[in-house]
Amino acid sequence: MSAVDLVRLRRPIEMPPPSLDTLMRQAQHQVGQMMQALVERPDDLTDLRGHIGEVERLSRRVDALKLRLTARAASTGATGVAGHTDTGSWLAGATGSDRTTSASDAMLAEAMGDAERAAADDAGDAAGDSGDAGGGPGAAGDAGDAAEDRSRAGRGPRLTLTAAALDAGTISAAHAKVILRGLDDLPEGVTTDQRRACEAELLRLAANRSPSQLRRAARRVLETYEPDEAVVDQHEDDLVAREEEAARERAAFWVKDNRDGTMTGQFTVPWVSGMMLKKVIDAMTAPRRRTTDGPGDAHESGGAVGSGGVGGSGRAAEQLSPSDRSLDCQHRRGLAFADLLMRIPTDHLHSKVSATILITTRVDDLLAGLLDEGLVPAGTRVGSTDVHDVISAGTARRLACGAGLLPTVLDGDSIPIDLGRQRRLFTDNQRMALATRYDECAAEGCDRPFAWTEIHHLRPWEAGGLTDLDNAAPLCGTHHHMIDSALWRHVVTRLGNGTVSLAFHRRT
Known part of the structure; x- marks a missing residue:
């Protein structure tokens, strides 16, 4: 055997990469080993917070893999071959998920694209952005516009930056859905560069916000490129008003007689209406709420669970197990709801502010349309509430005159006006003032x-x-x-x- 032959024999043999099926089996095995380690090596669990963080990142990457596979199934026509009407129904059948969740996942998968198509589109966009290559001074702009056209038409990924972050596990699928919604809500005429800037900003915000917090921030992502605050305000108000109108279209209610002395029901109502109900129930069941309407007029509720109030056995909350406390809370809230139905209207509840949604709005936005015969100027700003959400300026104006909604009006310097003070226990007015700060x-x-x-x-x-x-x-x-x-x-x-x-x- 010659020296050349010996050299050839020493060369490493290039093996093909393992198949996806093989990698899936290996991943399942690794997860099984981790589950076993929880039992057999409890001393390793010294950094529970760190472990949870790593498991969450792993879970997000698995979600990204599922979405990439879903996008591949849609792009190759596998969903139609199986006889399903759309990708959402195919995914629901493949995973055993409910139809609504699967439809939402399918929309996100389409926006992300499968990994191969996303890489190809990114390469094409990079070639188009390289300047004159392929056809003169306008080639780069034409390529960018073509990529945007493909995205809007559903023929290409629209969330390349977001998809990469989800692949890496730095954001969740819930974050990605909020980003997709925020970008789809951008006004007509937005350019590719502006859209990418908005996507990058939402990804930055997602790093330290929950999906619900990111959803609120996404309504104002227009600030990324729009210098006119009035335009941003109007865009946010339009989005919230659109959500409110869609919520009214979905409103529903049903109740049935169980024929055992009880009735069971379910409802879907707009957010403002539902939150008013929730705050009334919270006010009736809060264990330690204290407030006053005036000097020496204190209201208190509390003590043992069920003692002297709505529902319960009188046992101290500390004596109940977590599951018992949860059931006891549900029971008390159910009894409170029954009591509320017998006491409508609600203006005699023991704590008016506790059962009130506090709305903070500007004087101009509150008076617009009330003093000018319905003429609402551009640039109206949404009203913020003390329960982590906003309502449109129009809804704030309609509710300002109604019972149970007290607007905290701010002047130009954002200083609360017309708020009373109290010398001992904090008053309702002081609580409303604090709601504008916190x-x-x-x-x-x-x-x-x-x-x-x-x-x-x-x-x-x-x-x-x-x-x-x-x-x-x-x-x-x-x-x-x-x-x-x-x-x-x-x-x-x-x-x-x-x-x-x-x-x-x-x-x-």
């Missing part, structure tokens, strides 16, 4: 909405603290309880916008 519990990292909070004296009343806004902080029930716990200490930080943040640390 969206959530003041505890660091807590995302419970302002509507769920209780007002806490930063400097205790017993220690000479004043009942004024600068000494007030909204805290959810959990963090309000931690204030008085010997297990926790807290540090108050005053922020530049007139609010405070409380950081809790376990005592050692």
